[in-house]
Amino acid sequence: MVAALLTLLCLAVVQLALALHVRNTVQDAAAEGARMAALAGATLDDGLQRTRELITLGIGAGYAGNVTAGYTEVAELRSTEVRVVAPLPLIGLFGIASGLEVTGHAAVELPD
Template identity: 55%
Template sequence: MLRRLDDDRGSAPVEFVLVGTLLTAVILAVLQLALALHVRTTLIDAAAEGARHAALADSSLPEGVDRTRELIATAVGEQYAGDVEASFGTFAEHPVVIVTVRAPLPVAGLFGPDRAMEVSGRAALEPLR
């Protein structure tokens, strides 16, 4: 009986499968996290660009929303450009335009729970002269 326990023949393929499965799961998790962070960063950038566009003296809030939707649809996809809104607000007692984007949180590829991620971009309101 002790002789059978000391024999490691055939253990290398089993170890390879176990370690390979664990390593594959870790790599896929890191890639999914990178994708989620990329989508979040892209949404923040699009919201900030839309706020800058809406804050121009010859522009309006709907134009900023349209610009944000266009950027998101081009970079990530139409499903992420559905819920975009713009409003006026203040930041440090200065008037600003705030563009808010609510989008799915990518959990499996680009699919995930709807409206789980909310980002916003702000831009100083350009005064009329």
């Protein structure tokens, strides 16, 4: 009985670690995509492509399907915003289809 509870606890910790890994990977990709799109001479499509590439390399193409980018203002600065909506894994990599939403921002560089 103790072994069953210990096994269940270990599996729960592994699942939590997987969910946090997915969230951190998607968050980092969104932030990196926003930084890419904010560079002088870059476009929003460059940021979208970079975000999708990082997510696909890190956790798989199924998590890079819903990525959007646009311009916004953060603290009165023109900024890029990359938003990613991805599945939140609950059992293995299966879970809630749109359960995870993260956003990355970066201040837009002005050309010289």
